[in-house]
Amino acid sequence: MLIHAHMKGKRVLSKASAKAYAIIRQRIIDGALAPGERLKEEDLASLCGVSRTPIRDALRSLAADLFVTVVPNHGAYVNDWSPDDVEDIFTMRGMLEGYAAQRAASRITEEELDIMQASADAIEVAIANPDEPDVETFLAANRTLHETLRQAANSTRLNTMLGQLVEMPVVIRTATSYTPGDLRRSNDHHQELIDALRAGDGTWAEATMVAHIHAAYQKYRRAYQPPEG
Amino acid sequence: MLIHAHMKGKRVLSKASAKAYAIIRQRIIDGALAPGERLKEEDLASLCGVSRTPIRDALRSLAADLFVTVVPNHGAYVNDWSPDDVEDIFTMRGMLEGYAAQRAASRITEEELDIMQASADAIEVAIANPDEPDVETFLAANRTLHETLRQAANSTRLNTMLGQLVEMPVVIRTATSYTPGDLRRSNDHHQELIDALRAGDGTWAEATMVAHIHAAYQKYRRAYQPPEG
DNA sequence: AAAACATCTATTGTATACAATAAAGCACCT
């Protein structure tokens, strides 16, 4: 089998390992496995219906993604995120995804632009009714749009590092707390980003993306870190 | 055993796994395992004197650090780095380590400043004789200085991500190609960085660090990517 | 009674045996 350049560095676990990774990760994201909780390999093995070997594989991957901490001879613990951690995550994501936008401006193809535009259009429809926005569709299209941008940036390492930031529980939960107005502005950013990319203006694209991420951070703060608490 | 906050996310492999990781990584860095080369678990096992299980652990960690690519059901391959990859590495390192410098400016302790100053002084001695600089000492002190800065930034995630950038073969080899003048300027940057941190000037510290990393990138380019090939 | 030590137990780390998979080689068919 040929090793394609675009696969480089992509962590691909095999059946049982991938299954375990997905299950444990999901439990962490939805809170079933609480921050600080100790994860015993045996328990996870029976939970996932596989042996301890792929569980260990999965735990190492989750540790690389900072979902858990593995302490030798002691086990794995679910990580928790202080307000400071969260600020870091958004700041770094702003820098790196801004850089991705800048790179993409001079590399993106027509096809990729079309995909991003289609995603923005889909979001437009999903949020058309302010009373009951289609959050599922929003999340899916949002994900596609950002993934396409990262792909257009065409940097394996950038992609890998960004992957470690955008999959965080904290980031995933953010969008679910958006108000209709927030959703509107978010997609306005998307549209402006596409315009900047079409114009081939890397500086504009980067600035728009940085604003987009920082706006998201403030939404998160208001929702989960109210001033008096 | 208590889980200390500063350990969070730190990948700590146990005896056999750590041994395997270190051995394989070293072979990649010094070129004994060439880019593109396929790594067979059985061979690595006998090379490292352990069984396949810790080898697999080590390979997954090496994949997380982008030293190798693991393709399911096919094996691991040593990654290679195109000029574009290398540019990415340095650009991202500039952004992230610049951010670390900025954060450190308002958080660094006197002790940490002392350590950085001592490192800079040690480098000063090591490069005092332009005819035969003490590269070993330079590398060790340089490493201590940068590690101390990252620690002073006090961000687990930032530390983790930077760790993935500064340990690259490409980065490690760069310093060995420095001319005496390059070494001098490099340590001038270090001293200026310390001054900026002492002054608590995050913007200055960040700018100095960005310059420092970009200067290193140009040195690398001149040494390994001459204009005509 | 408190502290230090030894033992015990729960859990992770490692090795090995077996299963699944995919590439390679060969035969067979067209």
Place this chain on the structure above:
DNA sequence: AGGTGCTTTATTGTATACAATAGATGTTTT
């Protein structure tokens, strides 16, 4: 002769058994 499909084989993936480790518990000693 060339290509397609099967068989073979080399290699990775998974499970399980065993070893090592660290924490807990209970005992002993001062």
